Amino acid sequence: MFMHKRQPFYNIKRAACATLAWVLLFLAAVKYPAVAADEGTSPAAWAPCQSGQVYLPAGDGSLPTALSGVSARGAVLMEAESGDIAFGQNEKARLPMASTTKIMTALVALECLPLDTVVTITPDSVGIEGSSIYLVEGETLTMEQLLYALLLESANDAAVAIAIAVAGSVEAFARIMNEKALELGLTDTHFVNPHGLDHEDHYTTAAELALITRAALQIPAFRDICSTARKTIPLHADEGVRLLINHNKLLTSYEGCIGVKTGYTKKTGRCLVSAAERNGVTLIAVTLNAPDDWRDHTAMLDYGFKLYESVTLCEPGFFSAPLWTVSGVQDYVMVENTDILSVTLRRNHGAIHCTVEIPHFLFAPVTNGQKTGQLRFTEKQLDGTEQLLGTVPLYAAYSVPAVTYKRGLWDWIRSLFGT
Secondary structure, X not given: OHHHHHHHHHHHHHHHHHHHHHHHHHHHHHHOOOOOOOOOOOHHHOOEEEEEEEXXXXXXXXXXXXXXXXXXXXXXXXXXXXXOEEEEEOOOOOEOOHHHHHHHHHHHHHHHOOOOXXXXXXXXXXXOOXXXXXXXXXXXXXXXXXXXXXXXXXXXXXXXXXXXXXXXXXXXXXXXXXXXXXXXXXXXOEOOOOOOOOOOOOEEOHHHHHHHHHHHHOOHHHHHHHOOOEEEEEEHHHOEEEEEEOOOOHHHHOOOEEEEEEEEEOOOEEEEXXXXXXXXXXXXXXXXXXXXXXXXXXXXXXXXXXXXXXXXXXXXXXXXXXXXXEXXXXXXXXXXXXXXXXXXXXXXXXXXXXXXXXXXXXXXXEOOOOEEEEEEEEEEOOOOOEEEEEEEEEEEOOOEOEOOOOOOHHHHHHHHOOO
């Protein structure tokens, strides 16, 4: 009889405990949504705690006078960091490219073989028409030495030697060149050989040649080689040395020039790809069939350096703030950025906004250096949209261990009801 009367009350207590537990868990989920901010979490899941802060005002709008009078049949001026085109003249027209082909030849070679690869010259690499370093069958040179001959002396025999070393034949190497073009998203570029001698199916556009150059300049060895004024490499049978001279006179006449490649045949006319860097801004200029290419490039690069500027958006320690922790020995952890972010912008850029993207809280334990969120920098465009300029990760500045509880949550709830 006694047990019969107590049983309903006991069931009510159990039901109340269960209901309270679910209520507590629900309230915790509403107040502190369980959002993890590790490497695998999408930034879209992070809750912005600060948004739309104007960090940098719009540019002053002082732009250079529009560029005109470029002699080239096809021309383009590109900002290397973003790929932004500052000037174009028939930049999408398919045209032959002569020895500027060798930019892609070098790019493929550098991606396929180490610089210290020893290459034995085969009969197929000897006696190639056009510019040459007069390779001899059986002599050996490193890939690096052949690349210097390729980019400084524009040696066609060196181009063939590189192609055979990489792919076994000129035809097989051309296939790799075309595969690389597709990888770069190029639709109006096709290669038949590694040197650029005339062929009706060998062509590119000024815009796409600039994209090839942009990819090549990301390889430090390419930048070093194409910006070298002169170099010596061995002459066969230890008979002396070959002196290689870079034919790009902008290297000595234009401040900040870093190459890249000259080219010429009677059919293509004068072709030139140049790049220059000043104050953190890198520009790429391309002209195809340009009677006055040196003047064209000087004018284009001058225009570009008046148009663009390098802007530092944040430096280490730019952002530092507390972030709540749950079940930690401390109530919060400081989060901060340790990286620098600089971007190249037109001088009439829009206002720069910084959005802080972090979760509402972190569950302990938190480890020193743990990624906790990011800073997101955007530029406001004229049409009102926001263009992403870059992101900078935020990290925990120190560790916060988790609190060790002797009893679990369920044990604590049961103790409230004496069960």
